[in-house]
Amino acid sequence: MLLRVENLHAFYGKSYIIHGISFGVEKGEVVGILGRNGVGKTTLLRSILGLFPPRKEGLVLFDNINISKMPTNKIVEMGIGYIPQGRRIFPKLTVMENLSTPIIKGKVDKSSLQMVFDYFPVLKDKLKQLGGTLSGGQQQMLAIGRAIISNPKLIIIDEPTEGLQPSMVNMVRKSIKNLSGKSITIIIADQNLENALELCKRIYVLEKGKIKYEEKQENLSIELLYKFLGVAKSRHYDFARH
Ligand SMILES: Nc1ncnc2c1ncn2[C@@H]1O[C@H](COP(=O)(O)OP(=O)(O)O)[C@@H](O)[C@H]1O
Ligand SMILES: [Mg+2]
Secondary structure, three states: OOEEEEEEEEEEOOEEEEEEEEEEEOOOOEEEEEOOOOOOHHHHHHHHOOOOOOEEEEEEEEOOEEOOOOOHHHHHHOOEEEEOOOOOOOOOOEHHHHHHOOOOOOOOOHHHHHHHHHHOHHHHOOOOOEHHHOOHHHHHHHHHHHHHOOOOOEEEEEOOOOOOOHHHHHHHHHHHHHHHHOOOEEEEEEOOHHHHHHHOOEEEEEEOOEEEEEEEHHHOOHHHHHHHHOOOHHHOOOHHHO
């Protein structure tokens, strides 16, 4: 297991959000944390990464090392790239400056930069443009580029296609698929069933801060997923395509 989370509990002040979650991700796997808005997906990811809110209890092992007590910058240095919900690129910095921000010592090396351009050719033409002038989809590519430039072992991405135009949704999905093809381990938190079904090899469904369902892609019960996610009939996924 590359990442193992055991019995994680987290609170915002007195509100109890994560109720004892345990899960794991194997090397090379793409795992989905699925659930409706407000079930605790973002809180779970943040608390794994040592961000607010702090864990009240629980163990997080990364590459067999206990990272439960480590500060976030150390966790990131160990090889976890985090792409938060809402993307959070720096709008007033150029694309190049955005890509350079995770590099703590020295400059971005050429081969890592080339790797980002191989994944996202569109960024190469916009290096001097301010991040805030990019479209939502391009900003997401920049956010992913920034996370992969330091060659992380694991990427954690929170609602990658939220608020994007449909054409951009497909592009971002494709780029995540490309990453997973390169055997990068990925955790995706999402309420978008299509993302999960197209990208994830295994899915955990969260409800009220607990894992209610866990299944491999090939054995998933679509009825159960609809129920957990409250997917309206009109938005039913076109399974005939798969
Ligand atoms: N900063 C915060 N302070 C207090 N409560 C919060 C905060 N952020 C989120 N919450 C609450 O925690 C619960 C889980 O939120 P969140 O982890 O963002 O869910 P999800 O990512 O699944 O939509 C929600 O009830 C939300 O209102
Ligand atoms: Mg969230």
